Amino acid sequence: MAAVLPLAAGAADTEAVVVPEQDDAVASAVMPEDDAAEQSDDVDVYGIIFGHIGDSYEWHITDIGGRKISIPLPVIVRSSTGWHCFLSSRLEDGTGYEGLHISSSDRFDGKIVELDADGNEIRPFDISITRNVLALMISSILLVALILSCSRWYRRHDALSEAPRGVAALLEPVIAMINDDVIKDTIGPGYARFAPYLLTVFFFILINNLMGIVPFFPGGANVTGNITVTFVLAFITFMIVNLTTNRHYWKDIFWPDVPLWLKPIMIVLEIFGVFTKPFSLMIRLFANIMAGHCLILCVVSIIFIAAKIGIAIGTSMTIISVVFGIFMDCLELLVAFIQAYVFTMLSAVFIGLSRERPETGKS
Amino acid sequence: MLLSTLLLQALAGASIGKLGAAIGAGLAAIGAGIGIGKIGQSAMEGIARQPEAAGNIRTSMLIVAALIEGVALFAVIVCMLILFVK
Numbered sequence: 302m303a304a305v306l307p308l309a310a311g312a313a314d315t316e317a318v319v320v321p322e323q324d325d326a327v328a329s330a331v332m333p334e335d336d337a338a339e340q341s342d343d344v345d346v347y348g349i350i351f352g353h354i355g356d357s358y359e360w361h362i363t364d365i366g367g368r369k370i371s372i373p374l375p376v377i378v379r380s381s382t383g384w385h386c387f388l389s390s391r392l393e394d395g396t397g398y399e400g401l402h403i404s405s406s407d408r409f410d411g412k413i414v415e416l417d418a419d420g421n422e423i424r425p426f427d428i429s430i431t432r433n434v435l436a437l438m439i440s441s442i443l444l445v446a447l448i449l450s451c452s453r454w455y456r457r458h459d460a461l462s463e464a465p466r467g468v469a470a471l472l473e474p475v476i477a478m479i480n481d482d483v484i485k486d487t488i489g490p491g492y493a494r495f496a497p498y499l500l501t502v503f504f505f506i507l508i509n510n511l512m513g514i515v516p517f518f519p520g521g522a523n524v525t526g527n528i529t530v531t532f533v534l535a536f537i538t539f540m541i542v543n544l545t546t547n548r549h550y551w552k553d554i555f556w557p558d559v560p561l562w563l564k565p566i567m568i569v570l571e572i573f574g575v576f577t578k579p580f581s582l583m584i585r586l587f588a589n590i591m592a593g594h595c596l597i598l599c600v601v602s603i604i605f606i607a608a609k610i611g612i613a614i615g616t617s618m619t620i621i622s623v624v625f626g627i628f629m630d631c632l633e634l635l636v637a638f639i640q641a642y643v644f645t646m647l648s649a650v651f652i653g654l655s656r657e658r659p660e661t662g663k664s
Numbered sequence: 665m666l667l668s669t670l671l672l673q674a675l676a677g678a679s680i681g682k683l684g685a686a687i688g689a690g691l692a693a694i695g696a697g698i699g700i701g702k703i704g705q706s707a708m709e710g711i712a713r714q715p716e717a718a719g720n721i722r723t724s725m726l727i728v729a730a731l732i733e734g735v736a737l738f739a740v741i742v743c744m745l746i747l748f749v750k
Contacts, residue, residue, distance in 0.1 A: 351748075581734065588737030589730075643730045 344605045350598045354523050354591055355411060356433045358389035358403070362518055372518070374435060376401075380415045380425035389429075401425070436522030437530070440508050447472065448504065479503055479645060487649040488656065495652050498541060502534060503645040510590060510637030514597075514630060525640075526591035528583065535583035538648045543575070546655035578651055582644060589640050593633045600626045685746035688739060696736030700729050 352361070360372040373390035382400060391398040392413070395405065404414040404422055413429070414422040430438075447468060454469035465473050484499050485492050509530075512520040524530055554571040557564065600622050607618035707725040711718045 581738075584738055584741060585731075585734030588741050589733065592737060592740060639726060639730045643727060643734075646727065 344602060344609065346599070346602045346606070349602055350595055353521075353598060354526060354594060356431045356527070357411065358392065358413070358429060358431055360432050360435065360518060360522075374430050374432065376413060376429045378413055378425050378427050378429060381417075432522050433524055433527055433530070436512065436519070436524050437509075439519045440505075440512050440524065443512075444504055444508050447508075476500060479642075483642075483646050484649050487646070488653040491656065494545075495541070495649070498537070499645050499649055499652075502538075502648065503641050506534070506586065506641040506644055507637060510641060511634070513590065513594065514633050514637065523591070523594055525586060526594055528587045531583045531587040534586070534644070535579040538582060538651065539576075539579040541648075542579075542651045542655045545652070547658075549658065550655045578647075582647055586640050586644055589636055593629070593636055597626060597629050597633065600629055681746055685743040688746075689743040692736045692739035692743070695739075696733055699732040699736075703728050703732070 358376055359374055362370045362372065364370065373388040376385070376387055376389050376392070378385045378401060380399075380401060385399050385401065387398065392401070392403050395402060400415050401413050402415075404410060404412055406414075406422060409422055409424060412424055413427060415425055417423050450467070451469045451472045454465055454467060458465070464470070479500055480496060484496050488495055506525055509524040513523055513525065515521055554575065555568060557567045557571060559567050604615075604619045604622045607622075608615035703725055707721050710721045
């Protein structure tokens with residue numbers, strides 16, 4: 302009984318129950334790593350992972366000799382005293398500037414806040430160029446440059462008489478695969494109206510996923526692993542599905558063709574289904590990419606944690622961690638492509654479902 | 665006596681939530697493993713019966729595996745919310 306109690310207490314938070322003295326040895330024997338880590342300056346794994354997944358007002362590149370090297374990004378804020386526009390380097394280390402400071406409270410951790418008359422923190426209207434915004438801009442510029450240089454080849458050459466070269470040769474099989482296998486087959490006639498959106502969404506998600514895996518600037522920002530970005534993509538799909546549909550879609554939802562005693566259940570289910578399908582699109586992409594980034598960061602953090610423990614375990618864990626990290630990165634490449642493909646395919650399927658005609662052939 | 669003392673300790677430490685989140689994430693992993701394992705099994709059998717269809721089968725297998733993984737990650741998101749939202 303005495304051996305069980307320290308385990309339960311040791312697993313609890315530090316403000317919890319007092320552990321009896323003779324069981325301290327048991328507790329510290331069971332979890333030596335935690336004690337050692339807490340005493341030295343431990344590797345802040347939580348900070349590393351959530352610093353990468355979250356957003357910030359500067360782009361942190363690296364630490365050289367204890368000094369932080371980062372790119373300060375513009376802060377554009379409309380607080381109670383009007384518009385403010387300055388570089389985020391003025392807000393370093395919690396200092397305030399023009400009444401604004403970066404909060405470290407639980408509710409607004411990491412966000413710019415101002416203090417109102419009662420001393421409470423409130424968030425002003427914030428349209429700063431944060432790291433995610435800058436990464437979105439960079440990947441959008443990259444995407445536009447790729448696609449425009451691809452289309453430039455087609456404008457200058459006759460596609461039927463010669464094979465494409467350069468970027469067009471890279472992108473043509475991918476675009477053809479998405480267009481023919483995914484879009485044309487699932488939507489059927491009239492697919493050309495939706496093909497621009499679906500192809501854009503595929504390449505947008507693919508390029509943002511790939512840029513997230515690149516560890517150095519300008520990659521390395523977690524764009525598609527941010528639920529607001531995936532929410533917008535799923536919302537656009539939701540809008541397109543529900544605004545370009547025909548009457549039969551709504552009839553199938555509100556008065557489905559089932560026996561009368563099933564109709565109440567089916568109507569509720571169908572209305573739920575209208576919202577859960579884009580919701581699952583959003584969560585699937587967000588969770589896959591965020592989980593992949595978390596895993597890779599954990600694997601790399603193991604190197605630093607093990608190095609603090611000792612040299613023998615540090616070396617062996619480094620080798621294992623590097624090998625495992627390479628494997629995880631290759632898996633992330635696959636996941637990047639698969640998630641873009643699945644998002645596009647499911648959006649095409651939903652659009653196709655909303656354009657179905659009944660078997661009688663009326664439109 | 666043992667049970668009530670243990671319960672008192674656990675309630676005072678309030679780590680039941682974290683324990684639940686950890687077990688939930690593990691169960692989600694088991695669910696994803698079983699589901700994707702079944703897909704892999706039927707994909708292997710399909711390819712063994714008809715090697716010419718290997719390309720189509722492989723594509724379908726990857727797509728269905730991605731969908732199932734999405735469901736497992738719903739559960740992981742819920743567990744992470746429990747662990748990390750103050």
